[in-house]
Amino acid sequence: MVIIEGGVTAAKGFKASGIHCGIRKNKEKKDLALICSDTVANAAAVYTKNLVKGAPLTVTKKNIANGKAQAVICNSGNANTCNANGIEIAERMCDITAKALGINAEDVIVASTGVIGQPLDIAPIEAGMGSLVSALGDDSCSAAEAIMTTDTRKKEIAVRFTVDGVECTLGGIAKGSGMIHPDMATMLVFLTTDCAISSAMLEKALKTDVDGTFNMTSVDGDTSTNDMVAIMANGMAGNTEICCEGEALDAFMKALNTVTVWLCRNIAGDGEGATKLLECRVKGGKDLATAKVVAKSVICSSLVKAAMFGADANWGRVLCAIGYSGAEVDVSKVDVSFVSEAGEILVCKDGAGVDFSEEKAKEILLKDEIVIDVTLGDGDAVSTAWGCDLTYDYVKINGDYRT
């Protein structure tokens, strides 16, 4: 498997585009993205578990109930959530897109991201659709840009892999940044592949993967109302359709996981105001659930996050977060190390502090990617969670988001 250029247009038969249509006031910022497949594709999606759900999610859920989709339409700048006419607007978005592409409205995945509770005007979307469709091409980058909100960089990746000797491609784009927390923790991820795989296997693969990736990523502990991870598989690679478990599905899942882990790390590292990517690796858990709960608790602790921002080796806060995680852990067996490209340092052994060089710890924690390595000593379950530091800029960005 190799990482290649191209995001959502790397796989055969997919085109994408992104434009500024006028939902956002800032004309420099794109606000409407389109991804489409030459043929109707098998499709699956996973949605936020927030009871307050964006109207686009309801419409998407209905549209891909049959396991099929051909296009994704997504705007930024407005979440189309908690609005009286939300469903109607989301359906209009599908209709307009379908008409412009000459496809069925029921084959459109619709998504919105941005401020909650302000009516979304359909006019700029309607007016911009012609340009959006004309712009369709290999340009995954414009689509990746058009779904960004407070993200500081676009997130796109693709991989090439082999299924039964046939070369397949899988790629994706994501927007993240704020309101990121299990479950789900994305906000929006769109994946495309030319691999032939049944709708049922596609859904299974996506759900399994999301549990260990997007559901283990937290920026700020707030689970969004509009989270969605959607995947389309158009089969144009020409492999025999994956219809059951086995080597072919394993190869597909490995490719999927490579893409999603990369996106998670980039969502976390580009969290609102973040200066560092934090990764909590838990080993020695008595079971997977325990390892996951511990990893998430550490990565979500405001105090751990602020300490990492300050490059302060305050491991007591890591222990504290393990202690209140709700997991059954024998604290007297817990070891904690901090790891980065500058090295590794053990700071806590068997639940108590050990002598360590503060200077060396500082050097390690001043890097951009920090691993908090936790060993529970209770078994062999492992889990990884991703997050970021808590900074002045997080407060700045969220102190006045709407204006």
Added chain:
Amino acid sequence: MVIIEGGVTAAKGFKASGIHCGIRKNKEKKDLALICSDTVANAAAVYTKNLVKGAPLTVTKKNIANGKAQAVICNSGNANTCNANGIEIAERMCDITAKALGINAEDVIVASTGVIGQPLDIAPIEAGMGSLVSALGDDSCSAAEAIMTTDTRKKEIAVRFTVDGVECTLGGIAKGSGMIHPDMATMLVFLTTDCAISSAMLEKALKTDVDGTFNMTSVDGDTSTNDMVAIMANGMAGNTEICCEGEALDAFMKALNTVTVWLCRNIAGDGEGATKLLECRVKGGKDLATAKVVAKSVICSSLVKAAMFGADANWGRVLCAIGYSGAEVDVSKVDVSFVSEAGEILVCKDGAGVDFSEEKAKEILLKDEIVIDVTLGDGDAVSTAWGCDLTYDYVKINGDYRT
């Protein structure tokens, strides 16, 4: 019932003191507090549910297992937690205190607050005990100061009330500021009363009260390792001992609740870096558990907290936090208003936005105390939670706490 001066020394037969003994480097900051009763008192305490527990909690739990105590010794600057010799040091603190006061070591409540995982040196405590005992008097204020960590102001209050025609007094001191989250959310609260009440009733009253007060207070979502609320009742007011439920217990619980709610509001309003006290009042819950979960979820949301810091009426984040709280709520029935001394404004009705004056909302949200009023429309259960805004200073304080 009236609020009076005097904190933990307002009730008959209680003395207190606070000094700098040398645990902290800064000589301006007191770091050792003592509270004692003239006679052995009935006592009860509630502790953190964090699995990582400070050594002092273990020792206190053992010492008041018989429902009796006569003194509280508490240091700041070091939590005596996650240290190999923690229990030994905590027991030494009790011994030294008991010897100096001429009481039993088993009647001492011991507590520590500060950094986790650094050995606590007994020497300065031993050396300072003489001065600490000599300083005992009506000075609740020095004790309140000596337990502070990043608190910016001391927290003490007392009330006078009547039980069966006999005048009683109940007072308390608290330290809060960071690592504050249900359950418990304090870090340390010491209460004294001269009311005669059995150990069993005292424990019952305290546990019941804490569920609606300290367990509904969150500064940063991190549950401390050293939280403790302890109360001593020496019976010196001379009322008939409260041994069962009834009017007398009701009067006691009302006094207790007045003191604890005041302390909660002050802990929240003086949360690390806070510029505002936030209060979330939930009405119309289908049951108490639902109302509580919703109130806590709103008050804990980093995004709501940052919006309040910025005086931004971003009510979508309140809805979002209700939606991911885990409570069963019909979002289409939810109303949200913001309230302060500048007025009240409805921003969300039946789960959707309403037109409101942004100018008026700003005026309301610029005040120091903000109420987020949530109506669920599902029943008549109510609950209140307390918290604070998320600010640049929270990040600053916690980015480099240890140095």
